[in-house]
Amino acid sequence: MGVKARKFRIRRSLAATLGAGGATETEAGREEQAAPARPRRPAGGGAGAERPERPVRPVNAAAPEALSPEEAGESDAAREIEAIKAEGLTGRQLRMARRLAERHGLKPVSDLDAVRLLRRKGIDPFRTSNLLELVPPDPRVQEPEPAAEAPTPALRRSSEPVKVPGPDKLPATRRAPKPPSPQIMSEEERAREILQMQRDLMRRRRRRMFLLAVRLFFFVIVPTLITGFYYYRIATPMYATKAEFVIQKAESQLGPNMGGGLFAGTSFATSQDSITVQSYLQSREAMERLDREHDFKAHFQQPFIDPIQRLAPDASNEDAYRLYRRVVKVGYDPSEGIIKLEVAAADPQTSVEFARALISYAEEQVDALTKRLREDQMKGAREAFREAEQKMVAAQKRVVELQQKRGVLSADLEVSARMQQISSFEVELKNKKLQLAAMLDNPRPNPTKVELMRKEIQRLEELIAEMRRGLTEGSAKTESLAKVSGELMIAKAELETRQMLLSQALQQLETARIEANKQVRYLSLGVSPVAPDEPTYPRKFENTLLAFLIFAGIYLMISLTASILREQVAG
Template sequence: MTTKPKASIYNWRRNRRHAGTEEDRADAISRIRNATQPPTAANDSESNTEIDAINREGLTGRQLRLARRLAQKNGLEATSDYDAVRLLRQKGIDPFHRANLLGMTGETAQTEDQAKDKVTIHLPQTVSEGGKTLPGPEMSPAQRRELEIGEIQKDIARRRRRKLLALFARLTVFVFLPTFIVGFYFYRVATPMYASDSAFSILQADGGGAAFGGLLAGTQFATAQDSVATQEFLESKDALLRLERDMGFAEIFQQDWIDPIQRLSPDATLEEAYKLFRRMITIGYDPSDGIIRMEVAAPDPQISVAISDRLLSYAEETINGLTELKREDQMRDALDGFEMAQKERRRAQEDLIELQIQGALLDPQNVIVSLRGRIDALETQIQEKELQLAALLDNRRPNQAKVDGARADIARLEAVLEELNSEMLDVSAGENSLARLSLRIQMAQADLVARDMMLQTAMQQMETTRTEANRKVRYLTVSVRPVPSQEPTYPRKFENTILAFLLFAGIYLLISLTASVLREQVSS
């Protein structure tokens, strides 16, 4: 058995564990700190060389502690235990001489006796060479630096583990646990909803208009406004009220077997029912092909199909109402013009008939022509009689009987002529004359012809307007009818759970970045 010096850091740690008093513990801590650090007098190369030589002597911890106390007793300011040995030797004092050790022992005997009842002093013992508790080899400064680096790395690893555990705890509280709750709801609690899909489009009647409007006829752009209006109606409260009146929409979702999140309360307001209506009914309009797609979700597939059929009927009524208003607006002016033309023609015709009845003649102009012809004929006969009378008077001895007869004929013809002239004067002059009556009848006939033309034009305009109005008629064509679903469409468990995880993770990341930026701003 041999006694080996214990100068390594392991002996210093063991001495620290077995120190008897508080003073010994403090000395052991100071010695360990000084042993793991190079001497502070780095500017004096000779002192460093002497301290390195003392370090290689393999002094025990107790020897170094006694040397430190002896240096303090002699008033030497030593920076470490090795520096204390160096200073004592420079002063000519052997720190390990028996006399010096006995002096130190006398001073500390009382203190050690007081501490014996509390702790047991463990002095360096004789150990076997083959034991597993042998001190390690002497450590060089490079080895000590490597040891310190290893301790720093272990400390960094411990801090990283603590931070990772704290990060995992935060993620569990703010991300994993809420995601688990959401997934549990979707997989175990949520009531399955059955969706029915349908698709319909709004078409325009055949026939193109004029100018630029004819270029868009028959395309999806011609009915884009009507499609958007129909979509807005199906998503409005008006459609919800009609569904509530016809089917009892709120009662469908107030049943007890529906989960609390999707179930309506018995005293639900219209706003709450409308929010649920917007969630359960999805309507989208594709302007590229002009098709409106509608999806209706309900707790029962038959109810879902019934709601879809109701909404399609509402949409068809809405389209018919919109086109009817357009047709009425276009036809109103044409009908008013046609009716006015009919009234004016009827008035002109009544005036003509009244004038014809007033004159009691079908053709007053023929009467005037006949009178004028008779007057001309009488004038011709009078001229002939006057010539005959002149011829009789040219004889030296005219026949008096013939002369008187000729004169009598002329007188009679002149009397008839005067009657015809007076009749002609009555027909031609005066407000109620036949000429004026004939003129008024001609004017009435011309007015009637004009009214006939206006009536014909109004009829053509009305027919043209009716044709244009018919071309603007909209038809709702259902391309995909709703069919009952055999499997629940909602909730989409996996997709919704992943979405919830991404949402919670994004919120946590945003809050963490915000907190980091605020800490950096405050610390700077």
């Protein structure tokens, strides 16, 4: 439990009081009596426990008027001890005060005397920082030997160690600070020194600001002025012609459920074609064709063009292509599907001429994109139709040849005619047989008639048998009707097959033609090239401001880099 420090007042000694103000002992006695008596606390109780008041004996007012120094000191010590008793200090506090006095090299005769001696030295015995000095010191720290009578803190030498509690509430040893220099500056000298320091600071600040202004002038302002002078006085004005066009495809005749594309009719359906055309217009091929047909290099090699934009007389294709990329700008907007073209030249008519030439190149490129696809599709369909037609004609010729060779127009008709003849002959044969049977039923038939009837029946049977053999068996001169009929049937079946394949090939040809029409691309010109009446480039103010920002940014980055390197090297 912490000890609560009481407030106290160090009284002056009686001798000092008598020597300074000539006060009488009676006045000192009255002053002592006027001091209120403080209640005393019990020795074993806590900090807040009450103790019964003890009567304080008043200082003898009838002291002799003149005392010796020893007697005056003893009388003053007695009064101080009586005042300390009146404070009601506990036994624990008195023991701690005695131990603290011994640590400071004092030799008290009692606990109350220890409190008196400590207060005379200006030490509060009940202060927390002083109580920490009672902790046993670290054996590794050397302490100075206590003197018989320790000097006051104000009179310590600068080289004498002073014990103070460390940050961990333990005693530590440190050296007391050296006393200030005996040389004391007057107010006038101090003001003069302060004014001199202010002038030095202002001089350094002005020098730094001047150096900064010089660096900014040479590294930022001068390059910006040179750039602005070029744009305002030297740069050749360029006239830019703008045009816009879009690439479209033929609309599908089929509905969305019959093969129509999801993005049909939108800009996404022709985005690849638009990007391809954009790449072509920015290619070396387009530049070389423009130079062959419209003298692109010769136009920018004219002497009135400034040296920076002028093309050298012996310029290579790479130099011309770099200039071409700078004066011909092609952009594509995927959301709208519009290709934007901007062509700059030294005069308006030439810029319009270049723009129209590039648009014609783009249109040819659009046609060439799908030409091969359309030709491949139509070529395959045409070849298939032509082959089917040739085979159908060959089958037709074979049927005709068989009919001519066999003398049979139609095998079915020939067979049916033969069968009708055989049927009629069989009917006649049956009649003859009936007549012969009727003759034989006569008891006395005519032998001649019977013989004739039998011969007719025999001839009919032979004829029917021969006709039946002619249906299935051939002779040396003619083929069997069955063989001729089979050949004709095969030839006619092949003819029918070829006719069906020909109709399918014709349908495929029509489908290929429709698909080829779908692949057709059209270049629709939205904004036509128009010659400008005022120069478009250079943009003098914008370019000068941009140059200033670029030079300032470069200077700032170099300055920061140099400062960081300087700090790293110095550190």
